[in-house]
Amino acid sequence: MAQSGIIRNGVVWRDTSGNEIWCNGGHMIREGDTFYWVGYDTGPGRWPWKIHLYSSKNLADWKFERTIIQRSGKFGDINWAGRPGILYNAATKKYVILFEHNSPQYQRHRIGFAAADRIDGPYELVNVQPAEPGRSSGDQSVYQEGDKGYLVVTMDSDVGGRKYLNTSLAIFELSADFQRIERKIFEGFENVSGDRRVVPRDQSSREASHIIKVGGTYYWFTSALVGWNSSATMWASATDLAGPWTHLRPVRTIPPSNDSYNTQHDFVIPIVGSETTTYLYAGDRYSQYTKVGTGRNIFLPLTIEDGEPTLRWYEQWRIDVATGRTITE
DSSP: OOOOOOEEOSSOOBOTTSOBOOOEEEEEEEETTEEEEEEEEOOTTOOSOEEEEEEESSSSSOEEEEEEEESSGGGTTOSEEEEEEEEEETTTTEEEEEEEEEETTEEEEEEEEEEESSTTOOOEEEEEEOSBTTBOEEEEEEEEETTEEEEEEEEEEEETTEEEEEEEEEEEEEOTTSSSEEEEEEEEOOOTTOOTTTSOTTSOOEEEEEEEEETTEEEEEEEESOTTSOOOOEEEEESSTTSOOOOOEEOEEESOOSSTTTOEEEEEEEEEOSSOEEEEEEEEOOHHHHOOSSOSEEEEEEEEETTEEEEEOOSEEEEETTTTEEEOO
């Protein structure tokens, strides 16, 4: 398949061999001049789940590397493995993938940890634990800053003897080898719906979170709790991961969109170049479930203007990954 370097939104993406890309709910890291993208393969008629790895040098033309984790071997009794986030630990020289682990014996998520010497595996299941003892969790992602790794996760709660799902957002610091949870450093946000019938008011019904750092400020992005449907992306900021965090508010969109251009926020990553940094917004469009719109993945440039994130829509655009510049003409 001819390579173009052009990111085309609103179409079904195909890899360099011409096959459809299946890579939702994932994460991306860069090594040298190559970007590696992990995500899960799921949809009607596509069970059991799989976690795939793709690579690209320009963020537009993606090569399918291989299925790196699937329901077999030590992963065989996992009923669901979702939201994979990948970290590289320079001290251990290991790649570590954190994922939602949902087994038949545990009907809501724990955190699965898989490690490998190479980014394309083979991965070994090295640990499974709840984010916090006695509590289950939902959507999750990872954040890395230097030799520190973090889990960003939606937490469940027991209130008055009744279990509530997706009630708050939390950050946990990982162990030095990134293979277990060390401690919780933040949990909070108000329930933006203000509906006491759903969750306590001082907690939040949000999911699909991810954190980036711009200068000395952290930005936390998250979607609404609307299943596979698209929603407005919201954000909060802080100068410390432990907070205090600002109130959640909608990301500005140009042109205006009340559902992030028919996507659910997945992650945002910095594309650092010799001249500037472009922040890449990756959105999931679960059209395989909703039947709304075309394609399953959307990449868009996100800018931080006077401390406020702004998302702009382009049907076609590209990034000069060497300079970091966005090219939209």
